[in-house]
Amino acid sequence: MLSCLRSTFAGMSTAIEPLNPSTNPTLTVAELVEHLRVFPPDAAVFFGGSVDALAFFRTKGRGPGLVQIQFAQNVYRDGKGRLCVED
Numbered sequence: 001m002l003s004c005l006r007s008t009f010a011g012m013s014t015a016i017e018p019l020n021p022s023t024n025p026t027l028t029v030a031e032l033v034e035h036l037r038v039f040p041p042d043a044a045v046f047f048g049g050s051v052d053a054l055a056f057f058r059t060k061g062r063g064p065g066l067v068q069i070q071f072a073q074n075v076y077r078d079g080k081g082r083l084c085v086e087d
Contacts, residue, residue, distance in 0.1 A: 029067065047071065054071045054072075054073055054075070054085070055071060055072035055073065056069070056070075056071060056072075057070040057071055057072045058070050073085050073086060073087050074086040
């Protein structure tokens with residue numbers, strides 16, 4: 001199925017500028033929807049450099065106007081600022 005997804009959606013992207021996570025680590029729900037709008041509703045979404053990188057767990061409201069996307073893995077920055085992922 002992955003090869004089918006790659007061939008079907010290869011090269012598709014949104015016309016808006018990609019976000020720079022080092023200067024803007026958050027995006028609005030509207031920005032996320034805008035990035036996803038070019039893909040069909042049944043397209044599979046994965047997070048990371050490969051299909052098995054991060055597993056979506058859930059979304060959770062963290063306050064007024066703030067939504068957290070949680071992964072099955074623990075993702076955090078250590079004391080030196082390095083991004084860490086614990087499976």
